[in-house]
Amino acid sequence: MSETENTPAAPLETIASSLRRERDRAGLTLTELAKRAGIAKSTLSQLESGTGNPSVETLWALGVALGVPFSRLVDPPTPQVRVVRAGQVPIVRSEQSTYGAALLSSGESGARRDLYVLELEPGGVRHADAHIPGSVEHVILTAGRLLAGPEDSPVELEVGDYVSFSGDVPHRYEALAPGTTAVLVMEHR
Amino acid sequence: MSETENTPAAPLETIASSLRRERDRAGLTLTELAKRAGIAKSTLSQLESGTGNPSVETLWALGVALGVPFSRLVDPPTPQVRVVRAGQVPIVRSEQSTYGAALLSSGESGARRDLYVLELEPGGVRHADAHIPGSVEHVILTAGRLLAGPEDSPVELEVGDYVSFSGDVPHRYEALAPGTTAVLVMEHR
DNA sequence: TGGCAGCGTTCGTCAAACCGAATTTAAGGA
DNA sequence: TCCTTAAATTCGGTTTGACGAACGCTGCCA
Numbered sequence: 001m002s003e004t005e006n007t008p009a010a011p012l013e014t015i016a017s018s019l020r021r022e023r024d025r026a027g028l029t030l031t032e033l034a035k036r037a038g039i040a041k042s043t044l045s046q047l048e049s050g051t052g053n054p055s056v057e058t059l060w061a062l063g064v065a066l067g068v069p070f071s072r073l074v075d076p077p078t079p080q081v082r083v084v085r086a087g088q089v090p091i092v093r094s095e096q097s098t099y100g101a102a103l104l105s106s107g108e109s110g111a112r113r114d115l116y117v118l119e120l121e122p123g124g125v126r127h128a129d130a131h132i133p134g135s136v137e138h139v140i141l142t143a144g145r146l147l148a149g150p151e152d153s154p155v156e157l158e159v160g161d162y163v164s165f166s167g168d169v170p171h172r173y174e175a176l177a178p179g180t181t182a183v184l185v186m187e188h189r
Numbered sequence: 190m191s192e193t194e195n196t197p198a199a200p201l202e203t204i205a206s207s208l209r210r211e212r213d214r215a216g217l218t219l220t221e222l223a224k225r226a227g228i229a230k231s232t233l234s235q236l237e238s239g240t241g242n243p244s245v246e247t248l249w250a251l252g253v254a255l256g257v258p259f260s261r262l263v264d265p266p267t268p269q270v271r272v273v274r275a276g277q278v279p280i281v282r283s284e285q286s287t288y289g290a291a292l293l294s295s296g297e298s299g300a301r302r303d304l305y306v307l308e309l310e311p312g313g314v315r316h317a318d319a320h321i322p323g324s325v326e327h328v329i330l331t332a333g334r335l336l337a338g339p340e341d342s343p344v345e346l347e348v349g350d351y352v353s354f355s356g357d358v359p360h361r362y363e364a365l366a367p368g369t370t371a372v373l374v375m376e377h378r
Numbered sequence: 379t380g381g382c383a384g385c386g387t388t389c390g391t392c393a394a395a396c397c398g399a400a401t402t403t404a405a406g407g408a
Numbered sequence: 409t410c411c412t413t414a415a416a417t418t419c420g421g422t423t424t425g426a427c428g429a430a431c432g433c434t435g436c437c438a
Contacts (some may be wrong), residue, residue: 001248006393006433011245011246011249012245015245023322029384029386030385030386030387031384031385031386032385039426040426040427040428041385041386041427041428042386042387042388042389042426042428042429043425043427044386045386045387045388046387046388046425046426048386049387052425052426053244053245053246053424053425054244054245054425054426055242055243055244055245055394055395055425055426056200056201056204056242056243056244056245056263057201057242058247058425058426059245060200070200070260070263070422071259071260071263074245074259096412102316102413113374115327115374117327117329117349117351125299127395140306140331140372141332142329142332142349142372143331160306160331160370161260161329162306168298181349183331184330185304185374218414218415218416219415219416219417220414220416221415222417228396228397229396229397229398230397230398230415230416230417231396231397231398231399231416231417231418232395232396232397234416234417234418235396235417235418237396240416241394241395241396242394242395243395244395244396244425247395247396261411306418350393379438380437380438381435381436381438382426382436382437382438383434383435383436383437383438384433384435384436385420385432385433386425386431386433386434387421387430387432387433388429388431388432389428389430389431390427390428390429390430391426391427391428391429391433392425392426392427393411393424393425393426393427394423394424394425394437395422395423395424395425396421396422396423396424396428397411397420397422397423398419398420398421398422399418399419399420399423400410400417400418400419401416401417401418402415402416402417402418403414403415403416403417404413404414404415404416405412405413405414405415406411406412406413406414407410407411407412407413408409408410408411408412
């Protein structure tokens with residue numbers, strides 16, 4: 001609210017890129033997403049190409065199908081280059097050692113971070129092409145085993161491990177054990 | 190069902206009431222607002238009555254004329270404490286269903302988010318006084334059991350559960366089982 | 379090489395959102 | 409009470425978004 005209300009970029013372009021990005025992330029094809037959202041794929045095609053001016057109901061259906069809130073599609077993202085590697089950071093404990101915390105990543109002001117939970121099963125590899133330059137992905141493995149990171153140098157994670165890497169190069173997620181779950185923080189300026 | 194981020198009530202009704210409320214607050218007549226937004230007052234009338242299905246451009250123009258961000262018109266007010274139980278959030282899966290993700294929280298542009306891992310043991314209570322107004326804490330429990338939240342209304346979490354609450358009131362963390370770990374995202378503007 | 383299947387774009391058709399004008403409703407003021 | 413002014417709601421006409429079908433494209437397999 002205290003922000004700039006008159007977002008410079010036309011909302012339609014923002015919607016176009018947001019739509020493409022989220023569909024990408026969800027690993028859905030245009031056809032599949034259109035079917036799930038209950039809209040014609042031609043409509044979706046035009047929206048992603050920046051042509052058109054969707055109604056609220058149409059956009060809403062897409063948000064539901066993608067599992068993201070409405071505003072996520074209209075508010076513009078922003079990239080910024082920042083990669084933080086952690087995992088070897090010792091957890092600082094309080095006196096009775098019943099509570100400890102370690103800072104994994106300190107966010108830049110102006111950055112935008114979205115919080116996801118992931119569920120993956122072995123047998124498939126989730127590939128992701130480079131998205132917006134400057135985006136960073138943070139992953140904390142909470143169950144199972146996971147191979148994640150850039151295509152050329154993926155990292156194998158045990159439960160509790162943390163990895164972050166730039167999202168602007170092709171990268172992958174591959175579960176190595178059943179019931180693999182992780183927390184994903186996707187950061188884009 | 191307080192899923193304010195993923196599947197709120199019908200957007201059209203939210204928009205209708207939001208429009209009326211904001212126009213009220215701004216002290217504008219329907220005619221005046223329509224003129225400023227550059228739309229027909231008949232259109233606005235129908236929108237406020239809940240009839241109709243505005244296009245993005247139309248809604249955008251109204252947001253600008255009212256001096257409020259787009260999202261304020263479509264997102265219903267968020268509760269102070271939000272709990273999402275494991276499995277409660279619809280995880281959007283791709284075809285092979287080896288990969289799925291659900292958005293727990295969408296970050297505001299301009300907000301700052303720090304990423305922590307927590308480890309807690311039973312027997313101690315971690316109290317935290319109010320911090321900076323406007324800060325929000327997000328917690329995903331990854332192991333054990335945890336009691337967390339505002340002092341007067343803490344929430345008991347199972348593994349996989351998610352809770353977010355305002356950090357500007359006194360709150361607490363208390364492990365209910367050995368080996369309790371959690372991911373904490375602290376957000377402040 | 380040909381055929382098949384899935385993905386994405388382009389093209390007419392139709393319903394609906396948007397608009398401008400007329401109509402109704404509300405509130406004073408003499 | 410009647411008249412005047414302004415706000416808000418309906419009422420046809422036009423523009424445009426959404427749909428379905430058809431089309432090109434690509435990768436795969438026999």
